[in-house]
Structures are given as C-alpha cells and as structure tokens.
Amino acid sequence: MNVDIGNALASVASPGVSRESLERLDEQVAVAHERIERGMANEEHGYEALNLPHRTDPDAIRAAVEPVADAEALLTVGIGGSSLGAATITNALDSETETVFLDNVDPEWVSSRLAGVSLENAAINVVSRSGTTAETLANFLVVREAFESAGVDWTERTIVTTGESGPLRDLAARHGLPSLMVPDGVPGRFSALSAVGMVAAAVCGHDLEALIAGAAAERETLTGSLFDCPAYAYGATTYALDQRGAGVNAVMPYAESLETAAEWFAQLWAESLGKDDLGQTPVRALGVTDQHSQLQLYRAGPRDKLVSFVTTRERPDRSIPATDVEELAYLGDATLGELLEAEFEATEASLAAAGRPNVRVELEAVDEYELGGLLYGMEAACVLAGELYGVNTFEQPAVEWAKKATRGLLGGGEFEEADAVAEKTELRVER
Numbered sequence: 001m002n003v004d005i006g007n008a009l010a011s012v013a014s015p016g017v018s019r020e021s022l023e024r025l026d027e028q029v030a031v032a033h034e035r036i037e038r039g040m041a042n043e044e045h046g047y048e049a050l051n052l053p054h055r056t057d058p059d060a061i062r063a064a065v066e067p068v069a070d071a072e073a074l075l076t077v078g079i080g081g082s083s084l085g086a087a088t089i090t091n092a093l094d095s096e097t098e099t100v101f102l103d104n105v106d107p108e109w110v111s112s113r114l115a116g117v118s119l120e121n122a123a124i125n126v127v128s129r130s131g132t133t134a135e136t137l138a139n140f141l142v143v144r145e146a147f148e149s150a151g152v153d154w155t156e157r158t159i160v161t162t163g164e165s166g167p168l169r170d171l172a173a174r175h176g177l178p179s180l181m182v183p184d185g186v187p188g189r190f191s192a193l194s195a196v197g198m199v200a201a202a203v204c205g206h207d208l209e210a211l212i213a214g215a216a217a218e219r220e221t222l223t224g225s226l227f228d229c230p231a232y233a234y235g236a237t238t239y240a241l242d243q244r245g246a247g248v249n250a251v252m253p254y255a256e257s258l259e260t261a262a263e264w265f266a267q268l269w270a271e272s273l274g275k276d277d278l279g280q281t282p283v284r285a286l287g288v289t290d291q292h293s294q295l296q297l298y299r300a301g302p303r304d305k306l307v308s309f310v311t312t313r314e315r316p317d318r319s320i321p322a323t324d325v326e327e328l329a330y331l332g333d334a335t336l337g338e339l340l341e342a343e344f345e346a347t348e349a350s351l352a353a354a355g356r357p358n359v360r361v362e363l364e365a366v367d368e369y370e371l372g373g374l375l376y377g378m379e380a381a382c383v384l385a386g387e388l389y390g391v392n393t394f395e396q397p398a399v400e401w402a403k404k405a406t407r408g409l410l411g412g413g414e415f416e417e418a419d420a421v422a423e424k425t426e427l428r429v430e431r
Ligand SMILES: O=P(O)(O)OC[C@H]1O[C@H](O)[C@H](O)[C@@H](O)[C@@H]1O
Pocket: 079, 080, 081, 082, 127, 128, 129, 130, 131, 132, 133, 136, 188, 189, 271, 396, 399, 400
C-alpha cells in the first residue's frame, strides 16, 4: 500500500501536524521500530503476528480444506478476529463459492441465513482462538443441528481452526475433524494472514501465496522511519492527529468490495488502542454512499475527526449509457469508475479546502497481493501506534469483562461481573 499524508499537515488542516513535529515524532518511530523488531525476533506475544507472512503454510491450509473443496457455500462460524479477517478477504474478491459469516447470535438473523443456504452442498468453517467464545460455540451447535436435520453428516463437512487446547480442540479430536492451529502469540484481530483468515479464502479458491507475498512485501518496508514506510506513516500520523484532537478516525474505502475491510480495521484499532483512557475511535464509512449521509459532519462538524480514504487505482469498469436529456449528457461521456474516482477526488479536496485532516491509503487494485499488503500494513500501523501511545496493544481486558458477565448470567460459572447487571441504575421514562 502507499500512503499520502499531505492533507494531514498543519499547513493544510486543523488539527494538523507540522513537518517539524513529524520529524521529531520520527525519532520516537525509530525507537518503537527497534522494540517491534525485537518483539518479532523473540517471537513475543502480539509482535509475532508481524512474522505471519513467513509462518503461514498455504499447503497445510489447502490440505485441510481438501475434503470440502467442492463446497458451493461456506458457513464461517466465528466472531471478531475469528471472522472479520476471513470476511475482509472473501468479501473483497470474486468467487463462485457463496460465503456466509455467522458472528451475531440474533436468532432471527441466524435462522434466515441458514434457511438461505443449501446445506447438502455446504461446508462449515468454525474458528475460535480460545475455543470457548459463547457466540461461536452456540452458533456452531445450531449449525450442526441444521446439518443433521437436513440429513447431512456435519463431521464430513467441518473444518476447525482453534488454539492448542480447549473445548473446540477436544471436539475436533473426538470427531476426527480436519483442524488447523491459531498460531501461538497471534491475537485474533492480528490473525487474518494465518489459517484464521485463510481457510475461507482457500475454500473460495483464492491465491493464498499472493496474499502472503503481498504481506511479506509490506513487511520489507518496515524500517525505522515513517518517511520510508507507508504503514508507519499511517500509524504515526493518526497518532499525532489524535494527540492534536482528532479522536475519531473515519475509514472510508472507495470500493464496495472493501467495506468489510473498514469493519476489520475498526476492531483492530479499537481493541488494540482503546485502553488507559487513550485510543482513537474508528468509524466505518463507505465512499461514495456516505458522501450523502456523513460528509456534512466530516466537513463542517467538530474538528475531532480524521478521514482515512482507501482507494484503488485499477478497478473493473462499466460505461454509463448516453441519454438525450441535456443536463445528463455529461454522464453519458463517462464510466461508473470515472464517476467514482471524480467523487473521491472531489470529496478529498473538499475536506482539505475546509481544513479537515485526511489521509489517503492507495492500493493498486483489489486483489490478493494488495489485500495481503493492506492487512499487514494496517496491523503494523496499529502496533506502531500502540508503541507511541504506550499501551498494551495485544490485550483486551475490557472485552473480557463483558464475556464473564454474560457467562455468569447464563449460569456458566460464578463471575462477580454478572452482579453489575442487577446493580444497574434506573431512571425510566415510560410511555
Ligand atoms: O477467537 P475467539 O477466542 O473466539 O475470540 C473471538 C473474539 O473474542 C473477543 O471478543 C475478543 O475481544 C476478540 O479479540 C476476539 O477476536
């Protein structure tokens, strides 16, 4: 990926970061980079994620999915980091295999998603690093039952990706299911480039080697300076802008196929950096659609936002048919791709003209290689930002709190967190 931070400079935007401040920040980037390299070399928890391009074995993933390679539909059961990486890849790329991601446990939605799939020709991809996440295990039990009701042997159609031990690992062993490992030291939200994200990609027939090569190429750019490394340029600039008041980061891809990438980014940024009263709030937006809903706020609302555009140089195009309506004639001379590009450039310029900081993240195209680079680059940006904030990027204690409270409420053990539910302060206003 390439990154253009020109519209985040103080000469353009407020809040903005001056060239001199960036040069001073670059000294911190050099120190952070040494820490990151050390963490990678010592295979430390979290930092190990940045070694994934060299660790992930596409042959092992393809071998595991071989029994279901003929699947016409793939149901991925997982949540958060065990779903969004795979969804980012498969939603971005074309495939004849239908993909369904069951993360939420909204009963009506789960039922309707299951009803929409022909289970005879489907496969199940169940993913949970811990093997204990209530939503994933509950949905897996529901999906298994649906397969049984349809007369399909789910044990012949299921691939498990989980940690070294835990209930899901035990279940895989008991039923002899093909299983893959969530690599040690890699938190879920940093695991897209492992089996966690790649099983679905493999079943869909995507080029795993190209995903890995794109990530490996991005890894080569990690040097001690934000001026030489797009990932660090992004991480350092967003950090600097947050320090200056841009506490919101609206990620706005100009490609429908990258909408899920903004969702994936939101988890990465929020769970990694949101701690010790620090962090920047990620917001999901989509160009051009959200020009017509959120742009007013971004250009004229409080100066607490950064807009991160994600663009692609190449895309399949479609011409706009000519019309004899005079005012619409200009459209007939263009393509939908040209319209999208013009809207992006106009929106970017409109923010800059209003002094609103924005950053451009550029991909050559939406393909495996570029996606590998985007996933890796944003992870590296996040790790760098975590170093600059001084937070523990790789933990998520606040999420664990609610997980324990939920289990306590359902009788899954004694958890004092569950008591907080009964202690809720009420001030009800009823109709
Ligand atoms: O992979 P699992 O153990 O099922 O975890 C799935 C998700 O659970 C929690 O919500 C964590 O905060 C996420 O980081 C994680 O991705």
